[in-house]
Amino acid sequence: MSRIILALDSVIGLSTLTKIREYISRVKFSYVTLLQGGLGYLREVYKLKWDEVIFDLKLADIDSTMISIVSALRDLSDSFISHSFIGYEGALDSLMTYLSRENKGLYLVLSMSHKGWNDSFYPYLKNIAERVNPKGFVVGATRPEMIKNVRADFPQKIIISPGVGFQGAEIGDAICNGADFEIIGRSIYSSNEPERISLEIKEKQEAKINECKKVPKDRK
Amino acid sequence: MSRIILALDSVIGLSTLTKIREYISRVKFSYVTLLQGGLGYLREVYKLKWDEVIFDLKLADIDSTMISIVSALRDLSDSFISHSFIGYEGALDSLMTYLSRENKGLYLVLSMSHKGWNDSFYPYLKNIAERVNPKGFVVGATRPEMIKNVRADFPQKIIISPGVGFQGAEIGDAICNGADFEIIGRSIYSSNEPERISLEIKEKQEAKINECKKVPKDRK
Numbered sequence: 001m002s003r004i005i006l007a008l009d010s011v012i013g014l015s016t017l018t019k020i021r022e023y024i025s026r027v028k029f030s031y032v033t034l035l036q037g038g039l040g041y042l043r044e045v046y047k048l049k050w051d052e053v054i055f056d057l058k059l060a061d062i063d064s065t066m067i068s069i070v071s072a073l074r075d076l077s078d079s080f081i082s083h084s085f086i087g088y089e090g091a092l093d094s095l096m097t098y099l100s101r102e103n104k105g106l107y108l109v110l111s112m113s114h115k116g117w118n119d120s121f122y123p124y125l126k127n128i129a130e131r132v133n134p135k136g137f138v139v140g141a142t143r144p145e146m147i148k149n150v151r152a153d154f155p156q157k158i159i160i161s162p163g164v165g166f167q168g169a170e171i172g173d174a175i176c177n178g179a180d181f182e183i184i185g186r187s188i189y190s191s192n193e194p195e196r197i198s199l200e201i202k203e204k205q206e207a208k209i210n211e212c213k214k215v216p217k218d219r220k
Numbered sequence: 221m222s223r224i225i226l227a228l229d230s231v232i233g234l235s236t237l238t239k240i241r242e243y244i245s246r247v248k249f250s251y252v253t254l255l256q257g258g259l260g261y262l263r264e265v266y267k268l269k270w271d272e273v274i275f276d277l278k279l280a281d282i283d284s285t286m287i288s289i290v291s292a293l294r295d296l297s298d299s300f301i302s303h304s305f306i307g308y309e310g311a312l313d314s315l316m317t318y319l320s321r322e323n324k325g326l327y328l329v330l331s332m333s334h335k336g337w338n339d340s341f342y343p344y345l346k347n348i349a350e351r352v353n354p355k356g357f358v359v360g361a362t363r364p365e366m367i368k369n370v371r372a373d374f375p376q377k378i379i380i381s382p383g384v385g386f387q388g389a390e391i392g393d394a395i396c397n398g399a400d401f402e403i404i405g406r407s408i409y410s411s412n413e414p415e416r417i418s419l420e421i422k423e424k425q426e427a428k429i430n431e432c433k434k435v436p437k438d439r440k
Contacts, residue, residue: 009285009288030281030285031251031277031285031289032285032288032289032292035288035289035292035293036292057251058279058280058281059278060278060280060303061250061278062332062333062334062387063334065229065250065251065252068229068252068255069251069252069255072252072255072256073255083280083303085305085341086332086334086336086337087334087335087336087337087338088336089334089335089336090334090335090336090337091332091334091336091337092336093336112282112306112311113282114282114283114306114307114309114310114311115307115309115310116306116307116308116309116310116311116312116313117306117307117310117311118307118344121305121341124338167282
């Protein structure tokens with residue numbers, strides 16, 4: 001099984017996706033996917049039976065607004081991504097309660113992949129993460145030290161890691177640092193041969209994991 | 221002119237909106253409006269000639285993702301709302317450049333209205349705000365001290381303030397503390413008589429502003 005999540009920030013044809021699905025078993029939607037493809041497209045992609053579909057809404061609002069958004073997209077995803085910095089009371093408390101009741105997963109962003117993100121807030125975000133107790137966390141692959149920190153602080157939680165490929169991190173590095181899945185988008189969907197590139201990325205990741213001998217556990 | 225922005229987090233009929241438009245000249249869309257009403261509804265509402273339409277996406281992503289989202293919704297709004305905590309490089313720098321080029325406004329969230337929001341990060345966010353130099357800021361009406369701080373720090377910027385009504389702040393208080401506009405949603409769209417309530421809110425706000433004698437300037 002590959003440790004890759006396809007960031008579908010572009011509309012790829014369903015037949016191509018079905019082929020990519022042989023190498024990459026998880027997919028991440030975003031507002032870009034929704035705006036470009038519409039709800040109908042998301043519905044068709046969801047039906048392709050991925051191991052997990054994650055909706056990356058980067059939720060960062062008050063509780064009632066986040067729950068309204070998530071409830072409208074509930075049938076199109078297994079898990080949702082929210083920011084942690086918004087805090088607990090009146091925000092993540094009710095969102096987590098809602099998602100648990102709906103049997104949906106929540107991933108909290110603990111560190112982003114772009115240059116301007118400030119990791120000095122991590123002690124604060126970690127505290128919120130402990131209170132929320134979500135399924136897992138998002139930590140940028142461009143932040144190897146942060147992946148190690150979050151892995152040490154939350155040994156049982158799933159870590160998913162964006163920023164691989166176009167954003168600069170090498171395939172496999174985030175896994176070797178402690179992540180469970182690497183999120184790859186542009187390298188695949190901007191390619192003329194997304195199927196071949198998917199296979200290539202899967203093999204590169206496997207080679208790298210073999211090299212560092214850090215095979216992720218199957219966390220639930 | 222009323223100092224009210226209607227938070228359209230629900231689908232209100234166009235004829236009712238046309239009547240509300242007599243008392244409230246600005247409207248704020250959110251993902252809830254988009255998901256419930258669809259792009260076609262937003263397009264029709266936009267045509268009602270508001271003084272300003274603001275799309276409250278609470279953007280909080282890397283530059284390329286935020287720009288993809290905003291460019292898909294460009295023709296439906298005059299301004300967009302983004303979080304500030306995501307930082308400058310690789311996020312707000314490019315977003316601000318893009319929006320300026322498109323003649324669109326940007327409002328940065330500096331303080332939210334719910335209990336869990338932590339204002340101890342304000343000095344950091346203020347620094348980012350100074351670098352971005354946006355059209356204005358979002359500061360929760362439930363945080364009177366923060367409205368005063370932001371007004372003192374940014375005398376020329378527009379402050380828009382959510383959290384009025386259902387979330388606890390009294391109509392007019394945010395204006396008296398230094399905000400330019402109060403954002404009101406549920407009190408209006410959950411009412412059986414949204415038109416009458418809109419007029420009532422407008423009059424209450426005017427009375428309150430007369431009481432505190434703090435009429436906002438016309439900031440651009």
